[in-house]
Amino acid sequence: MLHLFHPFIPKKKILKELSDTLDSKWIGQGPKVDLFEKNFGKKMGYKYPVMVNSGTSALELAYHLLGLNEDDIVVVPVLDAIAGQVGLIRRKCKILFCDIERNTLNIDPDFLERLLKENSVKAVIGVHLGGIHFNQKIYSVCKKYNVPLIVDAAQYLAPTYGDYICYSFQAIKHITTGDGGMLVLGNKKEYDRAKKLRWFGVAREQKEHDARQWNTRAINSDLGEAGYKFQPTDIDACFGLAALPDLEIIIEHRKQLAREYLRGLKKIQIIAKDTYWLLTVLVEKRDKLAQFLINKGVEVNIVHVRNDLFKIFGGKRQKLPNMNWVETRYLCLPLNGKITKSDVRSICKLIRQFYG
Ligand SMILES: Cc1ncc(COP(=O)(O)O)c(C=O)c1O
Known part of the structure; x- marks a missing residue:
């Protein structure tokens, strides 16, 4: 995985x-x-x-x-x-x-x-x-x-x-x-x-x-x-x-992986910059893609859920147009010290395969 x-x-x-x-x-x-x-x-x-x-x-x-x-x-x-x-x-x-x-x-x-x-x-x-x-x-x-x-x-x-x-x-x-x-x-x-x-x-x-x-x-x-x-x-x-x-080395590695994702996913919007903690993509058919990647051994997740949905914060989806648009599209892909550029190339290949 x-x-x-x-x-x-x-x-x-x-x-x-x-x-x-x-x-x-x-x-x-x-x-x-x-x-x-x-x-x-x-x-x-x-x-x-x-x-x-x-x-x-x-x-x-x-x-x-x-x-x-x-x-x-x-x-x-x-x-x-x-x-x-x-x-x-x-x-x-x-x-x-x-x-x-x-x-x-x-x-x-x-x-x-x-x-x-x-x-x-x-x-x-x-x-x-x-x-x-x-x-x-x-x-x-x-x-x-x-x-x-x-x-x-x-x-x-x-x-x-x-x-x-x-x-x-x-x-x-x-x-x-x-x-x-x-x-x-x-x-x-x-x-x-x-x-x-x-x-x-x-x-x-x-x-x-x-x-x-x-x-x-x-x-x-x-x-x-x-x-x-x-x-x-x-x-x-x-x-x-x-x-x-080692902080600079850690961030540089993440930056290089992000560049590899950009190269491999030219048609997909990628959100990652500055200190590259997450690499988030905005994609159609997000949940199907997520399941496809998980089945292929790639862990993906949305990481954060919009907070207005939690009971203590009101438990109601508020009228927040951009959040409402993003909600079904965002997905975080692996980005960490153990992932290599070659791993990223494989992940990109799988995503391109998914979208035909
Ligand atoms: C955006 C954000 N704020 C606050 C925290 C809380 O940090 P900690 O887990 O160190 O308490 C986290 C991390 O878990 C976080 O991601």
Whole structure:
């Protein structure tokens, strides 16, 4: 079977990092987390990255920092992972689904502008779905209506910008820490606050371990705000430290596969660019093609289902013309480190055969 996803595991390098960590006997959040944050920040050009235990936790922290609460209206793309959106439901926010563009499957800026014009929106969640940066107009629309933009870059491991940026290192992302995430803040104040919030609300660095200070310890590490248990471990960071230097190679391989798909499927619309996390095609007779490919040993999937169909989001197909058009046509084909150009040529051949 040619699989859709495959985790990137540089085993030797991970084992070396892990060996250091296990010998140090410090396996919880410690120096490796600090180092991974530093290396990640350097590579991406960020001053204030905070590592957490998942991309979902990064989003949750962004919601907390923004103060999203009951009845706040939040705009999200209708086609998205559920991860970012369930947290909004838990906060009892009101979700407005935005239609997508047919060429990127990301938020449509004109539709977004209509939503912002007609509603008092507290935040927009812009997703780089499939590893593709959303339309640059999203920034000017959010700016025009003075609405903060949370960028969900879980599927986009490259520099981007927005008021809050959330990355994921979950198992099948470009690089993985098993599970993990990074929240990137825009200023020192929010950075310090996020670092406290990821560990109950305590400033770990300020905790005193000197016995003479015990009587004042409550003050040294006082709780100003109720936080979460979102901190990652040094074991997670070992995976990140081992894989991060290979990021360019990982993306280049995916880019080359995408080029091969473009060469082999000239008549089919292919959606893949920037960091190439997914390779999505828009095709007629999608379900029949999918079954044909699965029968031939090629794993394919739509990966994301439009979220308005889920009961907690209303359970009704909304009037979103582009989503409605795309719904029966999109399909993701294998794109990962284990797939070779020759595999792609075979997949393309099968697809051409299917369409005669
Ligand atoms: C678009 C998107 N947002 C958020 C998440 C949540 O990330 P995580 O699984 O690391 O919590 C994911 C991944 O699963 C995702 O694909």
